[in-house]
Amino acid sequence: MDLHLPDLKFMRKKLGLTQQELAKQAAVSQSLIAKIESSKIDPTYSHVQKIAEALNRLNKKQELKASQIMQTKIIAARPDDKIALVIEKMKKYGISQMPVIDNNTAVGTISETALLHGLLQHKGEQVKELMEEAPPIVAGQTGITLITNLLQFSSMVLVAEKGKLTGVITKSDVLNNLKGF
Template identity: 35%
Template sequence: MLPRLEYIKQARVRLGITQRKLASLTGVSTSMINQIESGRCKPSYDTARKIFEVLGSLEGKTSMKAGDICSRHLIYVQKDERLHRAIELMRKNSISQIPVFDASKVVGILTEDGLAKIMVEKDEMELKDVRVSQVMESPPPQVDVSTPAKALIPLVRFTRCVLVSEKANVIGIVTITDTLKMVE
């Protein structure tokens, strides 16, 4: 099933190409592209498919991927480490969340909000012997390096961070700040 025809103009404008350029890439006349975009003409299925294929290939070449915007210097802790070590790493590196691993597998995350709740519940003496695994939250979602960066924006807004993997190995993290790289 093809996308709606209104998408043709939106995609063309977003890509910054003219009707003439789209027409030459698809083998359709400029007049036909104009008529399709204005709603005066309904193209055949084959013509519409060809237009969408060209637009899709152009978007694939120009759009950023998760691997392009992720921070590849991943700071993390192991689940058996003391909570104080995780807090120290977070403060030293000015980060608001830190992934938790069990060897090479992601098993959770520590966040500033989660740590604030724990600190309210326990006094400082109780926190000295707490292990990361005792207070970590569920792990954040993971995406492949080739995932379109635009698809990450709603996910990051909801989960605060997304881990980026390549060949099943976590290689980076995307936070809300990282999504701003798409504007540059």
């Protein structure tokens, strides 16, 4: 988180903190926070650094976690599933992609795009012939910032705890949880 001093008050309030609470976390005085927010002083670099570090720490604590936004019902395909079955599953559940799982291990993904491409190219009748790379897997405590970064390169992120898949997160899940921002 970059600290832009005119936004300090907004960031503090977004975290639900009083000036006193932020000051305590940053090891600075409450009056310093008040003066910075009212643009009455130009703080030293070391004070700005302390405040920025405190805001980063507090922001990470309050950041949504994978376990809070994941879908716990994982609708998946198996490598040997027929393409027709996968298309029916996608229609039934209103989804556009799903992980391909073999023995509780993610081995790939299958998406509408891969299906269309495969069907047009007559590549095969089973998922394993059309599937794409396996999605990234994160722990339940992974923050939404990292998940959002991963979703720029993957259509979904799987969540696992102690080697067992526990959920799936798509771009839609992230957007649904950010609508209040």
